[in-house]
Amino acid sequence: MKIKLIDIAHGRSGDKGDAANVGLIAYDDKGYEIISKYLTAERVKEHFKGICFGDVERYELPNIRALNFMLHNTLGGGGTVSLKHDAQGKTLAAALLRMELEVE
Amino acid sequence: MKNEIRIASGQGYWGDLPIAPFKQVTEGDIDYLVMDYLAEVTMSIMQKQKNKNPELGYARDLPEVLRDILPTCKEKNIKVITNGGGVNPHACALETLRHAKELGIEGLKIAVVYGDNIVDELDYLVSDDCKLNNMETGESIEIIRDKILSANVYLGAFPIVEALQKGADVVITGRTTDTGLTLAPMIYEFGWAKDNFDLMAVGTVAGHILECGAQASGGNLLADWESVEDMANIGFPIAIAKPNGEIIITKHESMGGKVSFETIAEQLVYEIGDPAEYITPDCVVDFTSIKLEDLGNNHVRVYDVKGKPDTEFYKVSCSYEDGWSAEGGLTYSWPKALTKAKAADKIIRKRFEMLGLNFEEIRTEYIGYDSCHGPLSKQLDEDDINEIRLHIAVRSHDKNSIVRFGREIVPLVLTGPPSVTGFAGGRARPSDVVAYWPALIPKKLITPQVEIMEL
Numbered sequence: 128m129k130i131k132l133i134d135i136a137h138g139r140s141g142d143k144g145d146a147a148n149v150g151l152i153a154y155d156d157k158g159y160e161i162i163s164k165y166l167t168a169e170r171v172k173e174h175f176k177g178i179c180f181g182d183v184e185r186y187e188l189p190n191i192r193a194l195n196f197m198l199h200n201t202l203g204g205g206g207t208v209s210l211k212h213d214a215q216g217k218t219l220a221a222a223l224l225r226m227e228l229e230v231e
Numbered sequence: 232m233k234n235e236i237r238i239a240s241g242q243g244y245w246g247d248l249p250i251a252p253f254k255q256v257t258e259g260d261i262d263y264l265v266m267d268y269l270a271e272v273t274m275s276i277m278q279k280q281k282n283k284n285p286e287l288g289y290a291r292d293l294p295e296v297l298r299d300i301l302p303t304c305k306e307k308n309i310k311v312i313t314n315g316g317g318v319n320p321h322a323c324a325l326e327t328l329r330h331a332k333e334l335g336i337e338g339l340k341i342a343v344v345y346g347d348n349i350v351d352e353l354d355y356l357v358s359d360d361c362k363l364n365n366m367e368t369g370e371s372i373e374i375i376r377d378k379i380l381s382a383n384v385y386l387g388a389f390p391i392v393e394a395l396q397k398g399a400d401v402v403i404t405g406r407t408t409d410t411g412l413t414l415a416p417m418i419y420e421f422g423w424a425k426d427n428f429d430l431m432a433v434g435t436v437a438g439h440i441l442e443c444g445a446q447a448s449g450g451n452l453l454a455d456w457e458s459v460e461d462m463a464n465i466g467f468p469i470a471i472a473k474p475n476g477e478i479i480i481t482k483h484e485s486m487g488g489k490v491s492f493e494t495i496a497e498q499l500v501y502e503i504g505d506p507a508e509y510i511t512p513d514c515v516v517d518f519t520s521i522k523l524e525d526l527g528n529n530h531v532r533v534y535d536v537k538g539k540p541d542t543e544f545y546k547v548s549c550s551y552e553d554g555w556s557a558e559g560g561l562t563y564s565w566p567k568a569l570t571k572a573k574a575a576d577k578i579i580r581k582r583f584e585m586l587g588l589n590f591e592e593i594r595t596e597y598i599g600y601d602s603c604h605g606p607l608s609k610q611l612d613e614d615d616i617n618e619i620r621l622h623i624a625v626r627s628h629d630k631n632s633i634v635r636f637g638r639e640i641v642p643l644v645l646t647g648p649p650s651v652t653g654f655a656g657g658r659a660r661p662s663d664v665v666a667y668w669p670a671l672i673p674k675k676l677i678t679p680q681v682e683i684m685e686l
Contacts, residue, residue: 137454150500177606210624
């Protein structure tokens, strides 16, 4: 079965130097089961190919049904060094919600 | 001891909604108004202003904001805590006192917190025990030493607690952590012990929730943003704190916005790294311990927060000059808008080459096509797109190249592809590139100070 991430989760993203943090929050427990099972760091790195050029770190916050991803080497240098239109990665949480997951 | 205090967020950054502080003090009952003004880039801007004029170097609109709210604050006994003093909190306090005097306010005590600004002390601070190496790359500070614009230590809540104990009505600090502004009144009012790290963590989490203003009360909400009521009149968040360490986040009832599980959860994950190690000068918070309960009617309970001891270091943020950048753009319309924009990009890059301009980076983005989500963007029929904004940005240590870049954009209108507009802004101007140098400094080397100024 195919699930659109936008139907089961929301989130917020921002900058930490040249890394972007993307926090993803499931709307309910079932949604958290799915994202915590299928949304690996590798899957997220693959999704952000051409945007994220470094490692992806993944952290779990089951208390609020959330995952936090640190996308390194993503913001074109970060701060005022970055020439990117979205230099703070503000739209990257929405970009993650474009993902579709194949779940059992 | 009070059985609860109400701490309201008035600004989430320098440039936030101007009316918010006034609404927070007039639309309902609060005990404290906290206003965060500082981002990393802000300190370097302020330091430059102070270098030009020793009486500047703080958030210049802050004394005026205080002027608008001080009569109400005095009448309702609301204390104000802000880090808008930047690199010159003393001058900010003097200007505020001048306004207060004009208004005829009597018996006003302003506390100024110093000790964070170490830019003039680097010569004797940097030693074998305090290398100030870049905490991310490990590089030695010597490589940027002569380019440093500002250097500030992130102080915690305790200097503000001292200021409140000395009877301050307004506390103006330099680089204090955003979270410390909110934690401080809880420590002061409830007498929380410095080594009760669960309580330090509770106040810190409340501070993290309040530090970006309305981002915790319905602004920038990805979860069903269309359900947020009356965004034009959005209310900023308020933390109701209790002595036992329970926090309820809400907003004034008369204001718009939304406080729900989703709004608070989104703010909790904002700009965090490892959630189990959220490091501040006051404690290390475990964000995986935080529990939220949506009580309905724009009230969310935050409880069970766990903390660990603070570290032996303060974080230092240095900023240094790192060349110049400029950005400019043009708008191309149908037919073949994207093709035209891409051709224009090719043409201008060829001109840069022929002129021998020297850039470290040239970045082209097509706004309206894929500037936000890059390769993840939905494929559109390129020939049928209505319009595209061509956006080009460059960075260099050669200022002449940057200046020349600014002169090369607009000429594309008459020397490039057709049906192009959006050049009204004129030439792109060079801006300073300011880079950061995060480092750690042993706490024992830093002595925060509190000065009281009275009217």
